[in-house]
Amino acid sequence: MSDIAGKGCESLIPLGDRKSLEEIERSIITKYRKDIWSKFIKAIKEFNLIEDGDKIGIAISGGKDSLLLAKLFQELKKHGKDNFEVEYIAMDPGYHESIKGLLLDNCNHLNIPIHVFESGIFKIAEKMAKDYPCFMCAKMRRGALYKKAQELGCNKLALGHHFNDVIETTMLNLLYTGNFKTMLPKLKATNFEKMELIRPLYYVEEQMIIDYTETNGIWPLNCACMVAAKKIGSKRHEVKELINNLKNNFENIDKSIFKAAQNVNMDCILGWQKDGEQYSYLDFYNIE
Numbered sequence: 001m002s003d004i005a006g007k008g009c010e011s012l013i014p015l016g017d018r019k020s021l022e023e024i025e026r027s028i029i030t031k032y033r034k035d036i037w038s039k040f041i042k043a044i045k046e047f048n049l050i051e052d053g054d055k056i057g058i059a060i061s062g063g064k065d066s067l068l069l070a071k072l073f074q075e076l077k078k079h080g081k082d083n084f085e086v087e088y089i090a091m092d093p094g095y096h097e098s099i100k101g102l103l104l105d106n107c108n109h110l111n112i113p114i115h116v117f118e119s120g121i122f123k124i125a126e127k128m129a130k131d132y133p134c135f136m137c138a139k140m141r142r143g144a145l146y147k148k149a150q151e152l153g154c155n156k157l158a159l160g161h162h163f164n165d166v167i168e169t170t171m172l173n174l175l176y177t178g179n180f181k182t183m184l185p186k187l188k189a190t191n192f193e194k195m196e197l198i199r200p201l202y203y204v205e206e207q208m209i210i211d212y213t214e215t216n217g218i219w220p221l222n223c224a225c226m227v228a229a230k231k232i233g234s235k236r237h238e239v240k241e242l243i244n245n246l247k248n249n250f251e252n253i254d255k256s257i258f259k260a261a262q263n264v265n266m267d268c269i270l271g272w273q274k275d276g277e278q279y280s281y282l283d284f285y286n287i288e
């Protein structure tokens with residue numbers, strides 16, 4: 001086992017005993033109808049995330065986001081939308097045994113039939129990028145998931161990124177990379193022909209996922225690697241804290257960051273990139 005494979009951290013603690021499958025499923029369309037279910041449906045409709053005949057690989061890490069994502073797809077099928085198929089895919093990057101046990105136990109209780117496959121990614125990331133393995137790990141993980149989804153005949157891969165992931169990414173790019181780029185609700189894979197990536201939790205706020213998970217007594221896999229457990233090597237944690245602190249002084253700051261990517265004013269932009277080309281507003285300055 002690699003040094004990256006941790007025993008996990010325990011930041012999300014259920015409020016009581018684990019509820020029955022029936023209660024958990026019902027909560028999605030009752031208690032969490034407005035804040036989770038409707039927002040999931042809104043993203044699917046607005047961005048046309050599901051099309052007739054789709055076979056969607058749902059990527060399950062065992063964390064709170066992807067466990068919920070799986071249940072939402074099941075509810076969707078139950079409530080009438082049956083024009084697509086799903087496969088649940090879990091990639092084992094070299095998890096600690098206890099972590100893998102937790103993943104399997106949760107999927108068993110939640111009735112999520114997963115395909116687990118091993119990738120050994122922790123070991124490779126550790127070897128190739130000892131000081132900063134996160135980027136390498138994330139890149140390899142995406143490739144491994146696309147490949148597995150394709151093997152299973154899927155044309156789409158669904159990830160559990162949510163509203164807060166979206167605004168944190170926007171801020172990360174702005175603050176550390178000096179560019180304006182957000183996380184998109186769907187995109188075409190560059191290295192995997194005819195594969196698309198979709199993010200159906202695009203509008204769902206993380207706090208609601210935490211609430212759903214804790215209230216239903218689910219112990220998700222919080223973080224499965226030492227890097228995440230120590231919260232080092234990741235600027236994402238700092239940006240999350242920054243946004244939370246800013247919320248004290250700026251009302252709706254999270255919504256404003258989100259909206260900024262929908263309202264880019266191209267008349268007030270110095271420069272931009274499109275299809276790998278760099279443009280300046282001066283290139284168009286004299287065009288009538």
Ligand SMILES: Nc1ncnc2c1ncn2[C@@H]1O[C@H](COP(=O)(O)OP(=O)(O)OP(=O)(O)O)[C@@H](O)[C@H]1O
Pocket residue numbers: 058059060061062063064065066067089090091092093141145158159160161165
């Ligand atoms: N080992 C894995 N196997 C399958 N899918 C994964 C794995 N790791 C990550 N994913 C997918 O990528 C998404 C984003 O991964 P990230 O590590 O950012 O997770 P997260 O924000 O902690 O979400 P989660 O709570 O689902 O783990 C996950 O929601 C999941 O859909």
